[in-house]
Amino acid sequence: MSLENYLTQSARVIEECAALQDRVETAIQHITSALRAGKPLLVCGNGGSAADAAHIAGELVGRFHKERKAYKVICLTSNHAFMTAWSNDYAYESVFSRQVEGFGEPGAVLLALSTSGNSPNVIKAFEQAHTMGMATIALTGLGGGKLAPLADILLDVPSTSTPLIQQGHICLYHYICAQVEEQLG
Secondary structure, three states: OOHHHHHHHHHHHHHHHHHHHHHHHHHHHHHHHHHHOOOOEEEEEOOHHHHHHHHHHHHHHOOOOOOOOOOOEEEOOOOHHHHHHHHHHOOHHHHHHHHHHHHOOOOOEEEEEEOOOOOHHHHHHHHHHHHOOOEEEEEEOOOOHHHHHHOOEEEEOOOOOHHHHHHHHHHHHHHHHHHHHHHHO
16 A cells, blocks of 8 residues: 555545544533533543553643643553552453542543454443443444443544554544633633
């Protein structure tokens, strides 16, 4: 595949993400409502999605476009001591749900990235979030996998290619960060 073909394919997937507009706006409303109320936004994912989770938290705790106060956003992939200890002593499948139990609260939001939508630890985190009265937002690939029925808001990038899904995720979460910052100031 040539670079031109790859970029054309990438652009097509990103443009097709525009069909998610209403769901993205609903996600922004949930996030801004939670943050306005002093509730946390928890973010998680595995592999490249873990890096994206850290990126989202960095943009919202730090700044995206403008100088403003920090928002209460916690990346559940950032505490390496906890993650390695819990995974070793218990199970990697519960590494996020345990943190949701510790940091979550009614009215908070859990945003998770999973290109397949089938990550067991993300699924368990969504189940835990629901028991605590939290909203759940899933950034996935086409169809949402096993997360689809657990997500209050499903943002499924219209692709089955992991790199293209991740590129779509970046565009979607950058837009979300910009809008959260715009609305909260």
